[in-house]
Amino acid sequence: MAAPKPLSRRLAVPLAVALLLALGLVADFLWASSSTSGRRSASSSTTAKVKKSDRARRKKPAPEEYLNATYADLPAPHWDWEEMPAAPVPRLDGYSVQIGDLLYVFAGYENLDHVHSHVDVYSFTSNTWTGRFDMPKEMANSHLGIATDGRYIYALTGQLGPQCRSPINRNFVVDTVTKEWHELLPLPVPRYAPATQLWHGRLHVIGGGKEDRHEPGLEHWSLAVKDGKALENEWRTEIPIPRGGPHRACVVANDKLFVIGGQEGDFMAKPGSPIFKCVRRHEVVYGDVYMLDDGK
Structure with a gap:
């Protein structure tokens, strides 16, 4: 068998060059793959470290922020309602x-x-209704303004009679020791359910509903009183309240006079009704609070 012929020099040179190029490409590919893998490994390691760091940061308790006691969830006393002896009569819009x-x-x-x-009397000591006494027939039966000095009770203006009858401007005082009534100086005009308080020796009557029962009154009057008697011959006109109306809470606290909430509009008497039958009208109930400070 004849021996293979050696490649000619003309073919050997190009083949050698091609082989060298192929080896170079393979080596370059292997190096690139190794480098990418290394970068991926390093990136994964860095990401893992970041995640661990984030978890550690989240687990670390945050510093407590200062919370004003006004808004803090402070412990409060536990209150329970207890049923007391029922009142002698059912009563709506009573005053106490x-x-x-x-x-x-x-x-x-x-x-x-x-x-x-009439007036019903309840004793906290004996936990019983202990007495009852009549009111003057000329005195309002609802929508009163009421205040006390610790012995005398002042019952002012209000509605005389049932349904939606007219208001009166007559005022009365009762001595709770003797149960004797006498009449006080009348208001300049009648009002329904004005805010009423005794403050610095003066009886203050504020707002209330006007004679049509619907329009809010803004007027504010005061009268100096002592031991159930007026010390002046007329009511003094005071600064009006910015927003008027009846059915408001009124309290003296920290030597200031507060008027809280109220209503604009109310039931009115049906036109032409001989019994002044109540019919509903538009009403607005609001939460405005006003404070009066005489600066003393």
């Missing part, structure tokens, strides 16, 4: 004041066609 251990509850509706004309 406390003197010592006695609670005096005035007037009010039993229903729209029947109003009360």
Whole structure:
């Protein structure tokens, strides 16, 4: 068998060059793959470290921020309602004041066609209703303004009679020791349910509903009183309240006079009704609070 012919020099040179190029490409590919893998490994390691760092940061308790006690969830006393002896009569829109251990509850509706004309007395000491006495027939039965000096109770203006009858401007005082009534200087005009308080020796009557029962009054009057008697011959006109109306809370605290909430509009008497039958009108109930400070 004849021996293979050696490649000619003309073919050997190109083949050698091609082989060298192929080896170079393979080596370059292997180096690139190794470098990418290394970068991926390093990147994964860095990401893992970042994630671990984030987890550690999240686990670390955040510093406590200062919270004003006004908004803090402070522990509060636990209160429970306890049922007390029922009142002698059903009563809506009644008015009450406390003197010592006695609670005096005035007037009010039993229903729209029947109003009360007496005062019921409750004793906190004996936990019983201990007495009852009549009011003057000329005195309002609902929508009163009421205040006390610790012995005398002042019952001012309000509605006389059932349904939606007219208001009166007559005012009365009762001595809770003797149970004797006498009449006080009348208001300049009648009002329904004005805010009323005794403040610095003066009886203050603020706002209330006007004679049509619907329009809010802004007027504010005061009268100096002592031991159930007026010390002046007329009511003094004071600064009006910015927003008027009836059915408001009124309290003296920290030597300032506060008037809280209220209503604009109310039930009105049906036009032409001989019994002044109540019919509903538009009402607005609001939460405005006003404070009066005489600067003393």
